[in-house]
Amino acid sequence: MKYKDIIQEMTLEEKASLMSGKDFWQSQNIDRLGIPSMFLSDGPHGVRKQAAAADHLGLNESIPATCFPTAATVANSWNVELVENMGKYLGKEAVAQKVNVLLGPGINMKRNPLCGRNFEYYSEDPYLAGKMAAGLIRGIQLNGISACVKHFAVNNQEERRMVIDTIVDERTLREIYLTAFEIAVKEGKTKTVMSSYNMLNGTHTNENIHLMRDILRDEWGFDGVVVTDWGGNNDRVAGLLAGNELEMPTTDGETDKEIVEAIKSGKIQEEVLDECVDRLLDLIFTTEKVFEKPHIDFDTKEHHQMAQKVAEESIILLKNEGNILPLKKDARVAVIGDFAEEARYQGAGSSIVNPTILNHTLDCLDESGIKAIGFEPGFERYGKKNKKKIDKACELASRADVVLLYIGLDEVTEAEGLDRENMKIPENQVELLHAIYEVNRNIVVVLSCGSAVEMPWIDRVKGLVHGYLSGQAGAKAVLNVLSGKVNPSGKLAESYPIRYEDTPSFHHFPGKEVSVEYREGPYIGYRYYDTANVPVLFPFGYGLSYTTFAYDDLKVSRKGVTFNITNTGNHAGSEIAQLYVGCKSEAIFRPKKELKGFKKVYLQPGETKEVTISFDDKTFRYFNVKTNQWEIEDAEYEIMIGASSVDIRLNGNLHVEGTAAPVPYEKEELPSYYSGKVSNVSLEEFEHLIGRKVPDPNWDRSKPLGYNDTIAQCQYAKGGFARFAFHLIKFAHWFLRKIGKRSTANLIIMSVYHMPFRGVSRMTGGMINMPMLDGLLMIVNGHFFKGLNYFLKQRKLMLKEKSSLTRETDAVKEM
Numbered sequence: 070m071k072y073k074d075i076i077q078e079m080t081l082e083e084k085a086s087l088m089s090g091k092d093f094w095q096s097q098n099i100d101r102l103g104i105p106s107m108f109l110s111d112g113p114h115g116v117r118k119q120a121a122a123a124d125h126l127g128l129n130e131s132i133p134a135t136c137f138p139t140a141a142t143v144a145n146s147w148n149v150e151l152v153e154n155m156g157k158y159l160g161k162e163a164v165a166q167k168v169n170v171l172l173g174p175g176i177n178m179k180r181n182p183l184c185g186r187n188f189e190y191y192s193e194d195p196y197l198a199g200k201m202a203a204g205l206i207r208g209i210q211l212n213g214i215s216a217c218v219k220h221f222a223v224n225n226q227e228e229r230r231m232v233i234d235t236i237v238d239e240r241t242l243r244e245i246y247l248t249a250f251e252i253a254v255k256e257g258k259t260k261t262v263m264s265s266y267n268m269l270n271g272t273h274t275n276e277n278i279h280l281m282r283d284i285l286r287d288e289w290g291f292d293g294v295v296v297t298d299w300g301g302n303n304d305r306v307a308g309l310l311a312g313n314e315l316e317m318p319t320t321d322g323e324t325d326k327e328i329v330e331a332i333k334s335g336k337i338q339e340e341v342l343d344e345c346v347d348r349l350l351d352l353i354f355t356t357e358k359v360f361e362k363p364h365i366d367f368d369t370k371e372h373h374q375m376a377q378k379v380a381e382e383s384i385i386l387l388k389n390e391g392n393i394l395p396l397k398k399d400a401r402v403a404v405i406g407d408f409a410e411e412a413r414y415q416g417a418g419s420s421i422v423n424p425t426i427l428n429h430t431l432d433c434l435d436e437s438g439i440k441a442i443g444f445e446p447g448f449e450r451y452g453k454k455n456k457k458k459i460d461k462a463c464e465l466a467s468r469a470d471v472v473l474l475y476i477g478l479d480e481v482t483e484a485e486g487l488d489r490e491n492m493k494i495p496e497n498q499v500e501l502l503h504a505i506y507e508v509n510r511n512i513v514v515v516l517s518c519g520s521a522v523e524m525p526w527i528d529r530v531k532g533l534v535h536g537y538l539s540g541q542a543g544a545k546a547v548l549n550v551l552s553g554k555v556n557p558s559g560k561l562a563e564s565y566p567i568r569y570e571d572t573p574s575f576h577h578f579p580g581k582e583v584s585v586e587y588r589e590g591p592y593i594g595y596r597y598y599d600t601a602n603v604p605v606l607f608p609f610g611y612g613l614s615y616t617t618f619a620y621d622d623l624k625v626s627r628k629g630v631t632f633n634i635t636n637t638g639n640h641a642g643s644e645i646a647q648l649y650v651g652c653k654s655e656a657i658f659r660p661k662k663e664l665k666g667f668k669k670v671y672l673q674p675g676e677t678k679e680v681t682i683s684f685d686d687k688t689f690r691y692f693n694v695k696t697n698q699w700e701i702e703d704a705e706y707e708i709m710i711g712a713s714s715v716d717i718r719l720n721g722n723l724h725v726e727g728t729a730a731p732v733p734y735e736k737e738e739l740p741s742y743y744s745g746k747v748s749n750v751s752l753e754e755f756e757h758l759i760g761r762k763v764p765d766p767n768w769d770r771s772k773p774l775g776y777n778d779t780i781a782q783c784q785y786a787k788g789g790f791a792r793f794a795f796h797l798i799k800f801a802h803w804f805l806r807k808i809g810k811r812s813t814a815n816l817i818i819m820s821v822y823h824m825p826f827r828g829v830s831r832m833t834g835g836m837i838n839m840p841m842l843d844g845l846l847m848i849v850n851g852h853f854f855k856g857l858n859y860f861l862k863q864r865k866l867m868l869k870e871k872s873s874l875t876r877e878t879d880a881v882k883e884m
Contacts, residue, residue, distance in 0.1 A: 070347040072354075075102055078111045081339070084346050085328040088309065090319040093299075093834065096353065099328050103137065107353050109217070109296070109317065110166070112159060112681055113173030113189055114415070114540065115422030118166045134162050135372040135541065136422035138380050140174055140201075141519045142537035144191035144562035145612070146382040147645045148669050149204040156208020156216070158367075163214050165367045169356040170215045170261055170296075171421075175656050176202045177224050177265075179520075179563050180593050181578040185227040185488040188416040188519020188538055192562040193594030195245055196664050196687065199252025206257030213359030215352060218253040220265035220298055221285070222246055222274060223587075226579035227488045232777050232825045233877075234268040234584040238759040240733075241591045241697075242269075243692040251289055260293040260352055264313060268303045271764065276307040286312055294352045297701060299419075300832040303777065306331040314345040321835020323872075340855065362549035369425045377542035382643075384550050385559035387614040388533035393513060395553025395615060396471060402439050403465045404430065405447045405505065406475030406498075406515070412544045413477055413517040417812075418485025418819075424541035430475065430548065437548040440632070442469055450479055452495040452809060459504050467508040473551065474530075477517035481811045488579055492523045492569040502526050515547055524606055535559075538743045553615065558643035558669070560612035560713065564594045567606045573597040573748055584766045588750040590742055590758060595714040596660035598746030610647050610664075616640040617675065620718035625708050629666075629683035632710055632719055636672035643671045647711045648682045650689065654704035656732050657691060658742045662709060689725050694760070695733040703727025754858025773850040776827040777841070787851035798822060838867055 070076065074440045076084065083099055091097045091106050098106035098868045103283025111117040116134040139153055146152070163171045171633070175186070179193040191198035206216040223235045237246065262285065264275035266796060274280060275297050296315040302308055305316060305324035316324055331337050338820050354862060387396065396402060404810075409430040415422060434441045447462035449455050466472045476498040491685040493499075505512060506529045513532030516522075517539075519558055527533070530625035532555070536547045566572055573589035580586075592600060595609035616638030625631040634644055648666035651658050666682040693700040703726055710719040712751045736743055738757040768778075770785045805814035823830075826849075830842045837845075840863040 070343065072347050072350040074344055075350065076343050078102060079346070081332060082325070085325040086322070086341050087306045087346055087349055088314065088328060088342075089316040089322075090325050090605060093318040096315060097351070104350065104353060104793065105357055107169035107356060108161065109165060109170040109172060110168040111173070112163065112168070112171040113175050113420050114143075114159075114422075115420075116159070116162045116166055116168060116171065117420065117422055118168055124868050131423045132166055133423050133425045134166070135369075135376050136424040136427075137376045138383055138540040138543065139188050139420070139519055139538040140191045140414060141562070142186045142383045143379060143541050144197065144201055144383075145385050145537060145559035145671075146262045146379065147197070147562070147667055148382055149200050151379060151382055152201050153204035153208040155375065155379050156205040157211055158208075158372050159205075160209040160212030160214055161367050161378035162372065163209070164359055167360060168214065169353070170217050171209055172217045172219065172263065174202045174205050174216070174253075175219050176253060177220055177222075178246055178249070178593060180225040180587070181572060182492055182521040182563075182569065183489040183578065184225055184520070185483060186416075186418070186485050188483050189420055189485075190772055191249075194562070194664050195248035196252070197562055197667070199249035199256070202249060202253040206253060206259045210258070210260065214356050214820075215260035215293075216257070217261035217263050217296065218250060218257070218259045219263035221250055221262050221295075222265060222270055222280060224265035224267050226585060227486050228579040229581070229779065229823050230486075231266040231823065231828055232268070232779060233580045234271060234764065235580075235587065236270060236584050236589040236592060236759070236763055239694050239697075240692045241587060245591050245593060245688050247344050248687065252292050254285070254289045260355070262291065262293065264295055264297050264301060266298050273303045273307075275301065275313040276304055276311050278311050281304065281311040281313065294327045296346050300828050302831055303827060306337060309345060310337060310341060312345065313338070314349045317526050318832070319834050320831060321838075323830075323835060323838050332828065364715045373426045373542055376540045377546050380536070380539040380546035381549060381551055381555045383537065383539065383559045384555075384557050385535045385561060386533075386548060386550070386557040386615075387535055387536075387607055387611070388527065389613055390529065390531040392532070393471065393531045394551060396439055396551055398438070398440075400470045401468070403441045403472045403509075404434070404444045404475070405462045405472055406464060406500070407446045407450045408475040408477055408515075408517050409444060409450055410446060411450070411471070413480065413538065414540055414543050415538050416479050416483050416485070416519050417759045420485070429543040430544045433545045433548055437545075438551050438554075439548065439552055447474075447501045448476075448495075448497045451481070452479075452497055453809070454497045454500070459501050463504050463508050469509060469511075471511045472505055472509050473513050473515060473516045474505065475517065476502065477518070478522065481815055483522065484815055484819070485517050486823070487815055489520070491800060492521065492566075494518070494522050499526055502529060507856030513551070515551075521563055523568055523636065524565070527606065538584065551853070556615045556640050556642040556868045557612065558614060558645070560610050560645045561607055562609070564598055564605050564609045564714075565607040566598070567604060571598075571605070572604055576749060580766065582763055582766055582768045586755060586763060586766065587824060588755045589747040590659060592742075592745055592747045597661065597745065597747065599714055600661040601747070608713045608715040610645070610711065611716070612645070612713075614638075614640075614642045614644070616642040618644040618672070618712070619709060620646070620712075623708075623710060623719040623721050625721035625723050627684075627723070629681060630708060630710065630721070631679055633677050634670055635677040636674050636737055639674050641671070641673050643669055644712070645669045646680055646682070647713070649709040649711055649714065649717070651707040651709065652689075652702060652704050653707060654702055655743070657702055657734065658739065658745075659691065660745065662707075662714065664714075693730045693733050696730050698728040700728045701725060703729070753788060772848060775825065776846075777825050779823050779825050781822050783849060786849050788850075788853060790853055791849040840864065841867065
């Protein structure tokens with residue numbers, strides 16, 4: 070142990086006190102031993118350090134910081150160096166605000182397009198997500214502080230996220246849902262990992278020995294700190310045994326006592342606690358060193374420029390019929406859409422940033438060189454229909470050569486804590502588009518949203534520029550693309566299905582009660598669409614440019630591939646070349662092709678560059694569930710170089726010697742997986758895949774409610790008071806939506822409806838302890854007076870204990 074001398078000086082109680090927060094954002098300090106507290110802050114795309122009241126939902130304003138493009142946006146750049154540079158800037162701001170641990174990046178897979186937090190995640194592909202995350206982590210940590218990769222693991226829905234049990238087979242877990250984390254740990258060398266709220270195959274993730282010790286610690290060699298997601302601790306002692314150092318936020322010492330009691334009773338050895346304390350001390354001391362240097366404020370304008378650069382490289386041109394873009398210099402342009410006036414630039418929830426500067430399209434038009442003849446909002450931002458606004462917009466559109474139509478999803482549709490209801494953009498915006506089409510066919514849509522949407526209206530627009538959620542400088546970056554100052558070079562990091570029903574997890578998202586079954590196995594995103602021959606609107610890796618590129622001269626060796634790319638157009642630009650590999654053997658089921666490398670190459674008109682993409686340890690591997698390790702199948706592999714997952718420009722072949730592992734499956738038992746047509750896998754076939762019986766996904770309504778049941782389950786509680794409270798919450802949600810207070814309505818779902826009862830204790834900072842919670846559960850389960858009496862009795866005991874502790878502390882200070 071690095072800090073054995075300090076640990077030997079600690080009392081058992083002091084050691085245990087370090088294992089949970091001091092307050093909402095800080096770790097515990099021990100002044101007598103020179104151990105300071107750390108500050109942890111949200112920050113996947115900008116620092117969210119709250120100066121006043123603390124919360125985890127983005128309710129209270131934070132100290133101004135640069136709002137960079139979100140992860141879903143940055144992933145479209147496919148530029149690891151750019152992301153690493155962005156990480157350096159994020160780290161500088163964290164240091165300036167005295168933040169030790171920046172809580173990001175989020176790298177959960179985009180299993181389903183409706184996940185409410187997809188805007189905060191990179192991709193449907195683990196290799197791309199992992200490489201981008203590793204870059205950001207390296208950049209952040211170059212400043213001497215820690216990044217915190219999250220949410221480990223398999224947290225792919227927001228509904229019931231604190232209790233849902235994810236049922237997934239081991240191979241899919243390893244290949245799809247853990248590979249990005251593996252890259253973040255091994256290549257990014259993240260110092261901190263955040264465990265997710267959910268359960269994984271029956272065990273809470275922060276208590277899951279297989280996940281936390283076997284894989285994270287032993288296999289990947291992670292020697293940093295694991296912190297719970299806020300309020301995500303279930304059993305503190307079980308978490309400690311799994312190697313979960315830090316519980317956040319504070320429980321006011323309640324779970325510290327559980328640790329002390331477990332050690333005194335012999336349930337766990339004190340050495341387990343010492344090991345966790347040692348790792349936590351290392352994080353505290355190493356991230357505190359930077360604050361010994363003189364304080365340096367960051368340059369607001371320079372950081373804003375960096376945010377703009379990241380946005381410019383991440384914007385995607387999805388359609389350009391008749392080369393309507395870039396806009397002609399003399400074109401008279403009508404600017405229509407509420408998002409042009411008030412930018413939609415980030416998501417909602419714990420990642421919300423208070424920007425230092427905020428560009429809006431209307432404010433940047435003059436310097437863009439675009440000849441705008443006027444602006445009309447055209448629609449109500451939050452979905453209300455307004456014919457007058459449509460009429461005014463159409464009148465303006467009729468006088469223009471080109472219409473720039475700014476549409477997308479609003480802030481309350483994409484938010485932490487709840488999933489989207491559908492893949493559509495609001496109907497009032499679609500009605501506006503159709504109305505404009507009747508008076509002007511030259512429509513260029515500027516789309517603002519952080520996740521995939523259906524586009525049944527795509528044939529009615531000539532141009533489509535997707536800005537995703539491009540941060541505080543995004544509006545100006547988009548105008549630079551529209552005007553031609555910047556040649557778009559972004560490509561999609563996720564597939565866009567034609568309709569939601571085409572997605573492989575359509576029948577199994579979200580899990581509504583006890584569990585969610587990942588019946589599609591490894592076939593998510595393009596792995597499914599390409600293998601099952603399901604047509605998509607826009608494929609993974611797709612994006613247009615104002616120039617054209619030609620590929621030739623592929624050479625394949627055992628080490629990797631080389632090929633040439635030539636800019637065959639008239640504009641300088643960047644192309645993203647993608648390496649896909651497909652195994653030609655049919656002995657083990659696999660997707661038709663999988664991304665195994667990529668390179669972004671900048672070329673002048675007529676210029677040719679040789680591109681090299683090396684193979685690595687992930688190029689040919691698969692996880693064998695019989696040998697319980699990574700293996701290589703002895704087979705012929707197709708090596709593909711593409712401009713997207715479907716636009717394959719060059720092909721080659723390579724025979725690779727295998728590891729002689731046994732075939733792990735009986736082919737006749739898994740027909741859906743061998744064909745790739747996994748949209749409707751039977752329960753029997755899924756059980757063959759996972760090798761065990763699947764737990765009942767439905768609530769047992771005959772049982773009394775417990776710690777891990779949610780407030781929503783009060784609908785069938787034995788206690789009349791609980792059922793009344795449930796209906797009151799439901800009514801409040803309905804009423805708030807009815808009067809247009811959707812943000813407040815969402816808050817009820819996020820912070821009340823899907824909250825497990827243990828969360829009432831874990832998230833209140835010791836105001837309600839677990840014995841008091843026992844009283845509440847008695848009330849819920851039909852023992853109103855007994856429960857109320859118990860609750861009040863335990864509250865009195867807690868206050869008495871706190872008062873006694875305060876007197877003891879004051880007495881020590883006076884000595």
